Amino acid sequence: MALCAKKRPPEEERRARANDREYNEKFQYASNCIKTSKYNILTFLPVNLFEQFQEVANTYFLFLLILQLIPQISSLSWFTTIVPLVLVLTITAVKDATDDYFRHKSDNQVNNRQSQVLINGVLQQEQWMNVCVGDIIKLENNQFVAADLLLLSSSEPHGLCYIETAELDGETNMKVRQAIPVTSELGDISKLAKFDGEVICEPPNNKLDKFSGTLYWKENKFPLSNQNMLLRGCVLRNTEWCFGLVIFAGPDTKLMQNSGRTKFKRTSIDRLMNTLVLWIFGFLVCMGVILAIGNAIWEHEVGTRFQVYLPWDEAVDSAFFSGFLSFWSYIIILNTVVPISLYVSVEVIRLGHSYFINWDKKMFCMKKRTPAEARTTTLNEELGQVEYIFSDKTGTLTQNIMVFNKCSIHGRSYGDVFDVLGHKAELGERPEPIDFSFNPLADKKFLFWDPTLLEAVKMGDRHTHEFFRLLSLCHTVMSEEKNEGELYYKAQSPDEGALVTAARNFGFVFRSRTPKTITVHELGTAITYQLLAILDFNNIRKRMSVIVRNPEGKIRLYCKGADTILLERLHHSTQELLNTTTDHLNEYAGEGLRTLVLAYKDLDEEYYEEWAERRLQASLAQDSREDRLASVYEEVESDMVLLGATAIEDKLQQGVPETIALLTLANIKIWVLTGDKQETAVNIGYSCKMLTDDMTEVFIVTGHTVLEVREELRKAREKMMDSSRTVGNGFTYQEKLSSKLASVLEAVAGEYALVINGHSLAHALEADMELEFLETACACKAVICCRVTPLQKAQVVELVKKYKKAVTLAIGDGANDVSMIKTAHIGVGISGQEGIQAVLASDYSFSQFKFLQRLLLVHGRWSYLRMCKFLCYFFYKNFAFTMVHFWFGFFCGFSAQTVYDQYFITLYNIVYTSLPVLAMGVFDQDVPEQRSMEYPKLYEPGQLNLLFNKREFFICIAQGIYTSVLMFFIPYGVFAEATRDDGTQLADYQSFAVTVATSLVIVVSVQIGLDTGYWTAINHFFIWGSLAVYFAILFAMHSNGLFDMFPNQFRFVGNAQNTLAQPTVWLTIVLTTVVCIMPVVAFRFLRLHLKPDLSDTVRYTQLVRKKQKAQHRCMRRVGRTGSRRSGYAFSHQEGFGELIMSGKNMRVSSLALSSFTTRSSSSWIESLRRKKSDSASSPSGGADKPLKG
Amino acid sequence: IDYTGTDPSSPCNKCLSPNETPCVCTINFTLEQSFEGNVFMYYGLSNFYQNHRRYVKSRDDSQLNGDPSALLNPSKECEPYRRNEDKPIAPCGAIANSMFNDTLELFLVGNESDPTPIILKKKGIAWWTDKNVKFRNPPGGDIPLEERFKGTTKPVNWVKPVYMLDSDQDNNGFINEDFIVWMRTAALPTFRKLYRLIERTNDLHPTLPAGRYYLNITYNYPVHSFDGRKRMILSTISWMGGKNPFLGIAYIAIGSISFLLGVVLLVINHKYRNSSNTADITI
Secondary structure: OHHHHOOOOOOOOEEEEOOOHHHHHOOOOOOOOOOOOOOOHHHHHHHHHHHHOOOHHHHHHHHHHHHHOOOOOOOOOOHHHHHHHHHHHHHHHHHHHHHHHHHHHHHHHHHOOEEEEEEOOEEEEEEHHHOOOOOEEEEEOOOEOOOEEEEEEEOOHHHEEEEEOHHHHOOOOEEEEEOOHHHHOOOOHHHHHHOOOEEEEOOOOOOOOOOEEEEEEOOEEEEEEHHHEEOOOOEEEOOOEEEEEEEEOHHHOHHHHHOOOOOOOOOHHHHHHHHHHHHHHHHHHHHHHHHHHHHHHHHHHHHOHHHHOOOOOOOOOOHHHHHHHHHHHHHHHHHHHOOOHHHHHHHHHHHHHHHHHHHOHHHOEOOOOEOOEEOOOOOHHHHHHEEEEEEOOOOOOEEEEEEEEEEEEOOEEEOOOEOOOOOEOOOOOOOOOOOOOOOOOOOOOOOOOOHHHHHHHHHOOHHHHHHHHHHHHOOOOEEEEOOOOOEEEEOOOHHHHHHHHHHHHOOEEEEEEOOOEEEEEEOOEEEEEEEEEEEOOOOOOOEEEEEEEOOOOOEEEEEEEOHHHHHHHEOHHHHHHHHHHHHHHHHHHHOOOEEEEEEEEEEOHHHHHHHHHHHHHHHHOOOOHHHHHHHHHHHHOOOEEEEEEEEEEEEEOOOHHHHHHHHHHOOOEEEEEOOOOHHHHHHHHHHOOOOOOOOOEEEEEOOOOHHHHHHHHHHHHHHHHHHHHHHOOOOOOOOOHHHHHHHHHHHOOOOEEEEEEHHHHHHHOOOOOHHHHHHHHHHOOEEEEEOOOHHHHHHHHHHHHHHHOOEEEEEEOOHHHHHHHHHOOEEEEEOOOOOOHHHHHOOEEEOOOOHHHHHHHHHHHHHHHHHHHHHHHHHHHHHHHHHHHHHHHOOOOOOOOOOOOHHHHHHHHHHHOHHHHHHHHHHOOOOOHHHHHHOHHHHHHHHOOOOOOHHHHHHHHHHHHHHHHHHHHHHHHHHHHOEOOOOOEOOEHHHHHHHHHHHHHHHHHHHHHHHOOOOOHHHHHHHHHHHHHHHHHHHHHOOHHHHHHOOOOOOOOOHHHHHHOOHHHHHHHHHHHHHHHHHHHHHHHHHHHHOOOHHHHHHHHHHOOOOOOOOOOOOOOOOOOOOOOOOOOOOOOOOHHHHHHHOHHHHHHHHHHHHHOOOOHHHHHHHHHHHHHHHHHOHHHHHHHHHHO | OEOOOOOOOOHHHHHHOOOOOOEEEEEEEEEOOOEOOOEEEEEEEEOOOOOOHHHHOOOOHHHHOOOHHHHHOOOHHHOOOOEEOOEEEOOOOHHHHOOOOOEEEEEEOOOOOOOEEOOOEOOOOOOHHHHHHHOOOOOOOOOOHHHHOOOOEOOOOOOOOHHHOOOOHHHOHHHOHHHHHHHOOEOOOOEEEEEEEEOOOOOOOOOEOOEEEEEEEEEOOOOHHHOOEEEEEEEOEEOOEEOOHHHHHHHHHHHHHHHHHHHHHHHHHHHHHHHHHHOOOOO
């Protein structure tokens, strides 16, 4: 282990020679053992203590402790500080120790993983930690890569191997790595053992996608790149074995170099608290100074003459010096205004809240069996203050699942479900889905509810057949058959997959394709169509077509595309059909479905020949080939016959529209930042009710230049201005940007939305325009940014953070959201989807978007409320406690005499008053959870930071000081003249101390009782318990037994029974309590009646059980009256048609098939599938494959 | 009754000069009403900071509890009254050192020639716990106190050593009640401490009938240097202790304020109840 810790000077370059340990040892490269743990048994105590004392609070208390050891200053025994300090240090140390223990365990587990190392020509099992730079390792399928390796050879031809990099970058798709040709022949051990190449490469760094180096072997130089590297943390897939040369080991690997600590996030309350603590500290110094001056004056005026009875200490020679000493003494006494337990209590409360989130059953996803998880415990109360939510779309709002939902065939709409009475059935009360059992090739997972469509197919309706034929032919999907009848489709976009699957289930099964043919099982009979051309999709055309020749020899063009485009290119004879279909389209769009229009056209042979010739010409053209091809395509895709339309549901995650509606009501602004296209994003915006038709206007900014964007933003603003002027609030437009920012927001009437494109956003985010953009965007109800890069996502978040001073929350699921999640105040990761990168970077994670409302409106709100109440009360109680010393100072010659027994001072914060306030901080709630969901407006105080700010703080402090004044002067007034009932004096110091302490504990307990809004058994237990413990300890401390043992420590012997037996004392305590509490009660009562806030009202209504019918917000999917139709939203790339036609990506499978046949049958199919998905996802991967041939 | 003697007309004024020792002065006063029941005689001191931090801690409770080792080796807290001429001071510390040592005697002037001395009881003026638990003489059974305190010296300001405070064995040494009362430090700079009890002798006669009295003071305790004041107070007590005007006034005041507040709030409650009943939760 000690080896790991060795420090080396930064290396310039790295040299590693294969199979030559002695040579490599010269460089003292890090071994492959990793160490994430911080301590071992010996170093734990010193290192941990050192770390803990780096915290300002701990050092401060250590400083106090040292002060207390100076006898001239010490006004309190040393244990008043050391007991809490040790307690805090111990708790933290125990926590650190357990954390480190688990790190040790996982380190050990990783370090002891086995790997096969080639040593002296023999493969030996070695533990990971014993692997050295320069070793050659053999990896087998599904093994973790042990270190950063140079791939030498593999079981696959050409030294290819496949890795999964989920642990590194969160991407689940497979990647290809290839050995350089010279080494890829080193297939067997004997050859490898002789390999003695030397690698010279860059020093260790954290760039995952870069590597440069050179291999020197047999007097030749071979360049190395990232393509040849296997990085630690990857998993080998679909490759039986491979050999690699260790280049970076252990802490030098890119994985470990990347595992930097994430930035520590602090909440605004944290910052406020720190400021306040500083203020309090300043206040403390002020009081110290006042009292010190007082002391100097007193010693000068009175003390000098009082020396008859009380001479000065020898060291003290002047009143001034005495004042100086008393300053420090008072610092010690008054330090309890900044109690050490504050930080600990805050941590405990947050931890409790985190557990509430983790344990929340309503945030547990049954399907994925993932609970919500608070990965950071420090941000809980900030959840109650969120103003802006930045959401990813795919995988966060949507499930990224497309479902064939409805269709319109030749003027007839299918897909609506009717119940027995003929009414449209609602969601959730659907009858049984139709039975596709007639079709052996049907996909079991496909559900459709309208039996009439199936009947139409069975009846042999010509249009219906043609409709599904089109769906089964016109696409770029690849099929794959594992066993007979087990078909798997690999679709570029989920839309296409949904359409082809629908056709499959209705009896038009796309079976397989070759570059020139498509085989379709039409209602059981296999028909092979000759594929003549694919007119591929692109962004401008928004449609795709195929031209096929059917077995009868007829040539037909099938086309599907966006309605706006396609409807214009139809044959005018179908006008009537067009109208009904348009109606249907409107209806579908109104339900938020993605629509496509389908059409076909018969081509005669000669025309096609002639067209094909022109197409060839166009495709061979040197200049503007794209345009020419487009016009050729355009020509043939005209005068088509309308077949019908499909409606695909981009399945939103459960409860997304409801959640968004609720959050909007809670005055949280939701911005969608997506990498998706504008149409898709807007579409989703509509279907999740972010955009509605009620909105006054949706501004779309798509400008390509700075000026355009600026102009568009300006126009949008002006429009908002205009309408707000007409509303007539007399707002005058001000030119000054800063004032505009605020005023625009207030003045805007009506609802607006802003949609901005990635390239426009790039301009909008430039320094001179970002304010304008922000101002415009913030005036809008909804903002959608599409085509944005991960970096831009972060920039947008940063922008809002910078200028709006609002709490931001980013939610996303993929690796592209990581930057945004890390930038925002709070990052939320959707777990259970692909990749864990987002979750790892996040502060909270759960599996469904809809849990966000619960997280914010319930947990966040409560957390905020509790934390605020806790802080208010905490400062209150400590001021009430400490300030008594200040007043007493005026009566004891400013000598820093404490009012209370020192044990009381020690225990007050950690025993007598800590638990009730903790219980309140953990359990309190003002209104129950259903109510806070019902009245989202309750969320607003958090956003405006109303419950704990500087004003509230001063109110608490004032209350505390008020209490302390009464706490001192009422007993003072009483005791000045009083005697006991047996005639002896009452006004002795010890009785006074006990009286004040007792009334303080009682007042503070009553106060917490008033503050607690939600009583649990634990609250009761803690409050009554604290009082009981106070009296128990009081009597124990004042008992004879303890005094007999330590007469000098327990001087208050007999005091409790003597003092508390006095009716006068009790009368004083009661009086103090009443006077302290009465104004609070009166004030609260008045506020409740004169100025109730919403939560009071909600509570009240609940109290009288007046079933108030909250305006029932209809959350159902009410069809928006469709004025707008969804566009053609293929999310896939252009160019796949060509790939199919050229057959490039098909060769792979057939070739791979032949090379895999020798393997066990269960694994090769899977490998095949994996490989293909890999090749399909990256064009470069596809291009690599032909190498094999 | 203030007997500090700052006023030149006061009979005790002569005692302010340090060379008049021992100084005895007499103050006349008249009780307008007779005192029924037990009467308590206090001495009161003003501007005397018994609550000063260095004063409060300047004692050794182990020593006072009769711990033999602490007796000969008092705690450091007692500095500078820890040792005198190489001998440990018993009782050590500033508190003990500054013990009140005026002697007060009360006489009822029945007829001019023969004033009746009032019997002043010395015992029963300290807490039971203090007398029996907290303060103990050094152990030693029947050995005379003088022997038990052997090796110690008296506090600097004291006239007599601690074992000569009283002739009564139960009231001598550390368990002398005057001493105990003094050692129980006061919370405030103006305080009074119980000096003597005047017990009721029989039910028919008031303990102190109305009439003229005089107070005979052996003036030992200087307070003039720090503007201190000395008083003698006679008081009776009720079930809740001595006369306490503050508590009474405070209770009356707070009671009336509470009542007023209650009425005001009641009115407000009535006025606003309807409005808050119907208050719609506007979202």
